[in-house]
Amino acid sequence: MAFNAIHWSRVLTRIEEGYGLKMSDDSVAKLKDMTETAKKQFRQEKCPTCKRAPQMSWTQLDTETLSRKVGLEDQYLFCFLEPTQLLHCTYYGASATISAKRDIRLPAILEATHRLLIVAIGVHGRRFSGDLEPTAEAAEVYSEWRQVWEPQAGNSGETSRSKESP
Numbered sequence: 733m734a735f736n737a738i739h740w741s742r743v744l745t746r747i748e749e750g751y752g753l754k755m756s757d758d759s760v761a762k763l764k765d766m767t768e769t770a771k772k773q774f775r776q777e778k779c780p781t782c783k784r785a786p787q788m789s790w791t792q793l794d795t796e797t798l799s800r801k802v803g804l805e806d807q808y809l810f811c812f813l814e815p816t817q818l819l820h821c822t823y824y825g826a827s828a829t830i831s832a833k834r835d836i837r838l839p840a841i842l843e844a845t846h847r848l849l850i851v852a853i854g855v856h857g858r859r860f861s862g863d864l865e866p867t868a869e870a871a872e873v874y875s876e877w878r879q880v881w882e883p884q885a886g887n888s889g890e891t892s893r894s895k896e897s898p
Contacts, residue, residue, distance in 0.1 A: 734773055737766035739817045739824040746809040804851065811844040843881050850874050 741763055748754045755763070776785050791798070795816075799808040818825045850873055857867035 734766075734770040736823040737763060737770045738774070739820070739822055741767040743809070743813060743817060743824075746813055750806070750809055807844070807847060807851075810840060811848050815841065815844065846877055846881065850877055 744755060744763070754760070778785050793801070795812055796805070796808055799805050799812065804811070850870070853873055854870045857870045858865075861867055
């Protein structure tokens with residue numbers, strides 16, 4: 733249960749930064765205290781031989797920094813952070829699975845999957861065409877995606893990138 737505070741802290745920080753929604757000051761203080769306590773409990777020890785902490789990833793950069801480097805920072809919360817937290821065997825991840833309203837996230841997960849697929853199609857097309865502009869096919873897929881998802885979003889999920897093609 734202690735690691736749950738770390739997960740919630742990560743998600744709520746991104747929500748505040750990206751959407752301006754914030755918990756009450758009292759709740760923020762409580763979550764911060766719980767997160768600091770959990771971080772002490774789950775601290776990784778340095779190797780006694782090389783004196784380095786174990787690298788948990790294939791790259792030195794964290795996933796949020798990587799998303800910024802490729803211009804996908806507006807997709808980070810819903811396309812990476814939340815799905816990753818839901819996969820972990822923690823209270824955060826398990827509660828969504830056993831909740832009576834567990835299907836409430838399915839439309840958001842489906843939309844995130846579609847977004848990333850469109851981005852991948854755009855990257856693939858630009859890589860192999862040698863042109864920085866999206867291919868006609870990628871632009872068509874993106875246009876159809878917007879017709880399906882944006883009317884349902886009610887502008888609540890629109891970002892600066894949602895008007896651009898992939």
